[in-house]
Amino acid sequence: MAGVTDRPFRTLCKYFGAGHAVSEMMTSDKTLRMSKKSLYRANFDGEIAPISAQIAGSDPVDLAEAARYQVANGAQIVDINMGCPAKKVCNKLAGSALLQDEDLVARILDAVVAAVDVPVTLKTRLGYLNGQENIIRVAKRAEEAGIAALALHGRTREDMYLNTARYSLIKDVKAMLNIPVIANGDIDSPEKAKYVLDYTGVDAVMIGRAAQGRPWIFREIGHYLKTGEHLAAPSIQEVKDVLLGHLSELYAFYGEYSGCRISRKHIAWYTRGLRSSNEFRQNMYQVESTAEQYKVVESYFDNLLIHGEIMSDVQVEQINLLETK
Known part of the structure; x- marks a missing residue:
């Protein structure tokens, strides 16, 4: 979720009911700490508490220093990333x-926990290779080190985001540990969230890709877990309002050049499954200014509203299928 879960996106997800949101992954390499990208990722100004800063690296000393730096920067929780499967991360012996x-x-767990006085959490996977899953040992060691909570993605690094998430080992980990366990992977609907909670016995579920262009998924899941009933899909007017508000926040956060370009992927996610959305996106990608981009998005949704477009159950299902591929 690097490049996605910036401060504007985290704020939006919390608005729709996410109980917790973790920052984008930030390198422990102090030579990159003042880079433009790192400064954006470490910007917690005005963020709704609790503020959780996710750090990644392979050197215990560097990670401990990075944890102290992020706490001084306002982090109330430090999250260690041992789950990212990206090649550029794994090639540096970081992430998964x-x-x-x-x-x-x-050694990393011990060093980071000892370095700060705030809770330290861990995000990881079942193991590196299929058939060599070692999460039981890693999870036990994490609890011994003083990790406050464990978020576990139900795939190995070898799986990347292919195949389907496996929840049986998450269930075993939860049964073994006394600290909170959070399940992650392929949770893209209220029904799936309830199934994973019931099957694994975990304390919470974590949503990633399914929230892209669909931040109201947290509202939908929360309502379903409380009532057993589904909320109506958001109206086109609400989608328009949420997207335009999101764009305004992205423009203010990143500025003219980066704001326009970073917004493109969000616009694409929000408009999946809508009428003539592919043609709209191809035209939208050519726009070079935030003012014009905002205008073409507003015009597209106004046209949908004129023609009475709604988010049908079929469209919602199509979007769900796209999110899991």
């Missing part, structure tokens, strides 16, 4: 690549 070296994992 760390699961190949359990001794290094232990």
Whole structure:
């Protein structure tokens, strides 16, 4: 979710009912700390508490220093990333690549927990390779190190985002640990959230890709878990209002050049499954200014409203299928 879960997006998800939102992954390499990208990712100004800063790296000393830096920067929780499967991250023995070296994992956990006085959480996967899942040992060691909560994605690094998430090992981990466990992977609907909670016994579920262009998924899941009933799909007017508000926040956060370009992927996600959306997106990608981009998005939705477009159940299902591929 790097490049997605920036401050504007986290704020929006919390508005729709997300109980917790973690920052984008930030490198522990202090030579990159003052880069433009890192400064954006470490911007927590005005963010709704609790503020959680996610750090990634492979050196225990560097990660401990990064944790202290983020706490001084306003973080109330430090989250260690041992789950990212991206090649550029794993090639540096960071993210899920760390699961190949359990001794290094232990030293990182001990160093970061000892470095700060705030809770330290861990996000990881079932293991590095299929057939060599080592999450039981890693999870036990994490609890021993003082990790406050464990978020577990139901795939190995080898799986990347292919195949389907497996929840049986998450269930085993939850049964073994005394700390909170959060399940992640392929949770893209209220029914799926309830199934995973019931099957695994975890304390919470984590939503990632399914919230892209659909931040109201948290509202939908929360309502379903409380009542057993489904909320109506958002109207086109609400989608328009949410998207335009999101764009305004992105423009203010990133400025003219980056704001326009970063917004493109969000616009594409919000408009999946809508009438003539592919043609609209191809035209929208050519726009070079935030003012014009806002205008073409507003015009597109106004046209949908004129023709009485609604988010039908079929469209919602199509969007769900796209999110899981």
